[in-house]
Amino acid sequence: MGDKENIKRLLQEAELYQGQGLLSEARLKYDAALDLIKNNPRIKNKEKLLAGLAKKINMLEVNTQKVEMGPSSPELSSRAQDLIQKLFSFSKEESEEEAALEGALALAKFGQFERALAEFNQLIANETHRLVAAKNVLRCHIALDSEELAGDKYEEWAKSDMFTHDQLETLRVFMEQVLESKGVDRKLTVVGVKAEAVVEEKKEEEFIDISSIGIYLDSGPGKGKVVEFDVNFQSGNLLSLIVSKKDGTMIEHLAIDNQLEDLQFYSPIAIFNGSGVVAAKSEIKSGPKQGDYCLDIKITST
Amino acid sequence: MAIFNLKKREIECKIVYYGPGRGGKTTNLEYIFKTFRKQITGEMVSINTEGDRTLFFDFLPMGLGKIKGCEIKVQLYTVPGQVRYSSTRKLVLRGVDGIVFVADSLEVRREKNMLSLKDLQSNLKEYGLNIFKVPLVLQYNKRDLGEQDIPVMSIEQMDRDMNRQLKVPSFPGSALKGDGVGVALKECMMLTLKSLQKELKWAQ
Numbered sequence: 452m453g454d455k456e457n458i459k460r461l462l463q464e465a466e467l468y469q470g471q472g473l474l475s476e477a478r479l480k481y482d483a484a485l486d487l488i489k490n491n492p493r494i495k496n497k498e499k500l501l502a503g504l505a506k507k508i509n510m511l512e513v514n515t516q517k518v519e520m521g522p523s524s525p526e527l528s529s530r531a532q533d534l535i536q537k538l539f540s541f542s543k544e545e546s547e548e549e550a551a552l553e554g555a556l557a558l559a560k561f562g563q564f565e566r567a568l569a570e571f572n573q574l575i576a577n578e579t580h581r582l583v584a585a586k587n588v589l590r591c592h593i594a595l596d597s598e599e600l601a602g603d604k605y606e607e608w609a610k611s612d613m614f615t616h617d618q619l620e621t622l623r624v625f626m627e628q629v630l631e632s633k634g635v636d637r638k639l640t641v642v643g644v645k646a647e648a649v650v651e652e653k654k655e656e657e658f659i660d661i662s663s664i665g666i667y668l669d670s671g672p673g674k675g676k677v678v679e680f681d682v683n684f685q686s687g688n689l690l691s692l693i694v695s696k697k698d699g700t701m702i703e704h705l706a707i708d709n710q711l712e713d714l715q716f717y718s719p720i721a722i723f724n725g726s727g728v729v730a731a732k733s734e735i736k737s738g739p740k741q742g743d744y745c746l747d748i749k750i751t752s753t
Numbered sequence: 754m755a756i757f758n759l760k761k762r763e764i765e766c767k768i769v770y771y772g773p774g775r776g777g778k779t780t781n782l783e784y785i786f787k788t789f790r791k792q793i794t795g796e797m798v799s800i801n802t803e804g805d806r807t808l809f810f811d812f813l814p815m816g817l818g819k820i821k822g823c824e825i826k827v828q829l830y831t832v833p834g835q836v837r838y839s840s841t842r843k844l845v846l847r848g849v850d851g852i853v854f855v856a857d858s859l860e861v862r863r864e865k866n867m868l869s870l871k872d873l874q875s876n877l878k879e880y881g882l883n884i885f886k887v888p889l890v891l892q893y894n895k896r897d898l899g900e901q902d903i904p905v906m907s908i909e910q911m912d913r914d915m916n917r918q919l920k921v922p923s924f925p926g927s928a929l930k931g932d933g934v935g936v937a938l939k940e941c942m943m944l945t946l947k948s949l950q951k952e953l954k955w956a957q
Binding site: 460463464467468471472473476479518524525527531534535538539541544557560561665673676677678679701715 | 756758774775798800805806808809812828840841844847848859861862878879880881883898901902903904
């Protein structure tokens with residue numbers, strides 16, 4: 452195939468790829484055509500051709516930038532938000548409260564922070580999910596760049612009797628970590644901290660917030676599988692998971708002090724591997740989560 | 754995981770269209786929406802961004818009617834193919850019952866196909882699912898571009914690249930023209946229902 456045909460073919464491919472939205476592939480073909488034109492002394496109207504091609508490449512770059520700079524999570528219509536909430540409430544058949552939490556978490560994951568905030572604020576009334584909802588209220592405020600409001604919210608809770616002292620301490624440590632990472636110098640009210648909690652605080656701050664954990668099962672009915680559980684509560688290197696009764700068989704072989712290798716930790720900023728140990732395991736005997744299991748895992752290395 | 758409402762004798766299952774970005778997942782759903790009107794039970798919802806790229810997911814609800822005394826509802830989803838949306842892709846995959854993997858036949862997308870299939874495998878693994886066991890079909894999309902002298906891979910090469918170990922049903926297709934869309938969906942639905950029957954024994 453001669454250079455002329457080659458150039459024609461490359462341009463045809465480039466245009467098709469561009470039309471398909473395959474922008475980097477289109478760019479490669481345009482660049483290859485550009486090189487061929489530049490290096491072939493026999494091509495007539497070279498300058499005109501090169502100028503035309505430069506124009507095309509320029510347009511392609513504009514399009515590429517538009518795609519790359521486009522919002523990763525724009526605010527959606529309330530109809531679309533309703534749909535997200537409905538479709539991603541996986542436990543709707545089992546527990547309305549759990550489904551409401553899942554729906555709110557999905558809204559937050561899809562970047563619909565304003566709406567998620569409203570949902571989490573409502574969920575705080577529910578004792579079972581109070582702490583998780585409160586943490587997510589703070590997260591949503593922070594995602595909306597309103598660290599100030601997040602701090603005010605914490606202070607409002609500190610004055611109320613809605614949370615236990617331990618819960619408030621968890622929220623305070625979490626908030627102060629975030630504020631510090633954002634360069635905001637604000638000290639939050641400490642409510643009834645136990646002496647050992649202050650000592651532990653330094654340790655806790657070293658752990659980033661983990662949203663879910665993947666456990667490799669090396670025995671039992673799920674042998675060879677990696678099961679993922681959401682972290683319901685985290686205090687430093689101790690993660691508390693609620694495992695629904697339907698998944699109970701997956702963890703039935705786990706006992707206190709069992710070493711867990713190949714753990715995968717998922718946090719909003721990173722995914723990393725590590726190991727841990729089963730610190731506690733118990734069946735929930737009453738309340739809406741009756742029959743589910745509470746599993747505590749202590750992270751030993753990451 | 755499908756929802757089986759024993760009282761209403763109703764099963765709601767989830768089929769996800771997975772694959773590399775710009776491979777034709779949304780076009781598959783659009784064709785289904787246009788063509789299978791009788792089975793469509795609601796509007797198709799697409800959440801797009803700049804340049805018509807799927808931002809979060811597309812959603813299309815279908816009803817297959819009664820099969821062995823059970824009302825079968827199917828929810829079709831697409832995932833965003835772009836690499837940067839990996840967390841939403843994973844969320845959409847949660848609770849999946851069957852998968853149509855839409856691979857791009859263009860030669861220049863060979864590596865992207867394989868990376869996407871690997872991404873599918875690792876996301877399934879995180880939900881405790883095995884790619885070798887989950888109901889899965891492959892669709893080799895954009896076959897029509899070969900007629901326009903654009904370099905496309907041969908079916909044999911795509912099978913070697915992606916299906917050598919999986920050995921799942923594969924279909925050539927052109928979602929734009931509708932070729933191979935219905936057949937891939939039907940096969941995936943059949944495999945999904947068979948798998949659910951094994952698990953839920955709803956047809957007894």
